[in-house]
Amino acid sequence: MLPQSESMRGRILAAAVKLFAEYGYHAAPMRDIAMLAGIQAASIYHHYPNKQALLVEIMETSMRRLNEGLERILREFDDPMQRLQEAVAYHIDLHTRNKQEFFIIDTEMRALEGENRAYILSLRDRCESLFQEILSDGMERKIFRHTDVKVASYAIISMCTALATWFRPGGRLTVQQVTAIYLQTITHGLLLAEERPQTQVE
Template identity: 70%
Template sequence: MPVEGRSMRENILAAAVQLFAEYGYHAAPLRDIARLAGIQAASIYHHYPNKQSLLVEIMETYMKRLNSQLETLLRTYDDPRERLREAIANHIRLHTSNKAEFFIIDTELRSLEGEQRAHIVELRDIYDHLLQGMLQNGMERGVFRPSDTKVTSYAVIAMCTQVSSWFHPGGRLSVQQVIDIYYQIISQGLLLHPEGTRRLEESVHTLPPSSALGD
């Protein structure tokens, strides 16, 4: 349904996000997106030329946000441990607060066509290279143990992305508590001197017990 105070273009994009995430790109016709946005099907073309342009805008917007925030924190922090912690936090926060958008990014790349696909892949590659550069810097400075930066970056991305599949706001753990746990797990595998994570381990041990993640 349309949201008061939001532009028609934003309402259309929000409708596309909802339907793409729920049914998949190919199973979500423009007429249903228009109906959910509260307009006639023909009116959608005043804002977007086709369904592909909606998919591209969703992916481009959130990949650029992910990249720009990682670039900012890499400029802001110099210590490899702080960079790692903030990179983990950035990835988890964005993926848990924009679940549908990043689900679309992760599952609908195959639906992009030609140059549009190449453009989004390039944005994804930028993120991979930024993360790999951060890891390489930590290794060269003797903070992270030597390892294959590409494989390590893929492992970190996969772990942090998966949080959005089980995390529920209002559950047992806050986003920050999850970030602390993930930083502890990842840093113990990377740091040459893992005793630097002792403070985080102590904070994690104070969390209330539960039989299920996110409950």
């Protein structure tokens, strides 16, 4: 059974997060979620209408929080480089502190039924367009190299999102170290070169 939580709703959701992440949405039975929360399966339906609602709430909560943080960063900072650093650091921070939730977002999109998929996708689109705003603004102001904004944003978001898969808290590296390495890679690349081509690819 999971450690205590104020509300039963919270306990159920926490159990669902753990089991959806571990076994996948379809492979995680309501009975097991209930047991982990310390109740019977039927009791879940007093708090949530069905299994799908658990998935939607998990995804919605984390995605909204991510977007709100990114929006705050865009409001508070103006310098493109600082914006990028803050955004990447925040993205990584949230993805490592809520590993399981973002892993579910990343792997269980297909399990969303009907309108739910479009809704969660719209939240993910919002996240992408926030990163794209940082990049295109930085390119216009000649801080960033001119390149395809969408592709660059996908590249950044992909590598930061995948952190939720492989990062182990308490492992060899701290979140701060990984963030520093990622930022260095994103901004300067891997190549250790004196001569730098200033020509830009169209």
